[in-house]
Amino acid sequence: MSEVIRVAIQKSGKLTEKSLELFKHCGIDFESIKGRLLLKCENFPIELMMVRSSDIPEYVMDGVCQLGVLGSNVIEEKIGPLGNDNPLEVVKKLGYGRCRLSLAVPKNAEYKDLSYFNMGKIATSYPKTLRRFLNSQNLEADVIEISGSVEIAPSLQIADGICDLVSTGTTLFSNNLREAYEILSSEAVLIRSKRELNPCQEKTVSRFLQRVSGVLTARSRKYIMMNALRSNLDKIKSVLPGMEGPSIMDISNGGDKIAIHAVCREPIFWETMENLKEAGASSILVLPIEKIID
Numbered sequence: 001m002s003e004v005i006r007v008a009i010q011k012s013g014k015l016t017e018k019s020l021e022l023f024k025h026c027g028i029d030f031e032s033i034k035g036r037l038l039l040k041c042e043n044f045p046i047e048l049m050m051v052r053s054s055d056i057p058e059y060v061m062d063g064v065c066q067l068g069v070l071g072s073n074v075i076e077e078k079i080g081p082l083g084n085d086n087p088l089e090v091v092k093k094l095g096y097g098r099c100r101l102s103l104a105v106p107k108n109a110e111y112k113d114l115s116y117f118n119m120g121k122i123a124t125s126y127p128k129t130l131r132r133f134l135n136s137q138n139l140e141a142d143v144i145e146i147s148g149s150v151e152i153a154p155s156l157q158i159a160d161g162i163c164d165l166v167s168t169g170t171t172l173f174s175n176n177l178r179e180a181y182e183i184l185s186s187e188a189v190l191i192r193s194k195r196e197l198n199p200c201q202e203k204t205v206s207r208f209l210q211r212v213s214g215v216l217t218a219r220s221r222k223y224i225m226m227n228a229l230r231s232n233l234d235k236i237k238s239v240l241p242g243m244e245g246p247s248i249m250d251i252s253n254g255g256d257k258i259a260i261h262a263v264c265r266e267p268i269f270w271e272t273m274e275n276l277k278e279a280g281a282s283s284i285l286v287l288p289i290e291k292i293i294d
């Protein structure tokens with residue numbers, strides 16, 4: 001019984017670099033052969049399949065791949081909304097590739113509300129998601145399917161607005177468009193089929209998920225170290241955000257001074273460090289954490 005699992009990721013696009021980086025941080029190394037679309041791994045029972053994002057849901061559903069990394073908007077478009085009826089499930093939100101699928105209109109259009117689009121024309125590469133949305137709002141509009149450069153449609157006067165992915169908004173701005181209504185938000189997710197795998201593959205999936213969780217948890221936490229008088233400990237604890245611990249250590253020849261080490265679950269801003277200093281802490285260090293297994 002094979003324990004090897006195959007993971008589909010985007011071959012080239014917005015998610016590729018961050019996805020490859022995630023595998024690297026999980027300690028999973030792939031042979032790097034330029035142009036090869038199926039990469040073997042030397043130190044983990046996993047294979048990486050480089051494909052188009054839009055093909056990933058199908059590969060995972062058909063069992064060609066056991067896992068896939070893709071934007072959640074792609075599942076919504078290709079298969080349908082996530083939930084009981086969907087044969088795919090999200091096993092982990094990955095926290096990158098965040099964007100939203102939005103309706104946008106020409107900068108100087110008289111847009112007040114969604115009725116602007118009623119009986120109008122909307123250009124998009126996401127026709128199924130858009131039609132589902134229009135139906136949910138009882139709107140009738142002509143959906144014009146375009147596979148790329150959707151932003152150009154209003155200036156060519158073939159559409160009254162567009163429905164496209166927006167991240168920073170720069171593309172809309174450069175094409176004299178403005179965001180009018182957010183239909184859904186999206187981010188990179190790790191998916192699998194709801195069908196059971198063989199027990200050995202299930203074990204590999206669990207091991208892989210533990211590593212991914214370890215990397216993501218570590219990213220959201222920081223390790224903080226400082227020195228202070230023992231008498232200031234309570235004040236310092238009240239300033240530290242989302243703190244676990246802390247560990248308290250004596251400092252050799254430090255007198256009443258102690259070293260305080262803690263893992264914080266929340267961001268540590270400059271203000272937090274200033275407040276810690278005011279509470280009596282000195283030599284405050286904030287360090288990134290590479291991996292965590294709870």
Ligand code: AMP
Binds near residue numbers: 014099164166167
């Ligand atoms: P931006 O100019 O940053 O708002 O990005 C918009 C352009 O990038 C549009 O062409 C989108 O289709 C594309 N885009 C933005 N975010 C994503 C994403 N997470 N996944 C795929 N395409 C995206």
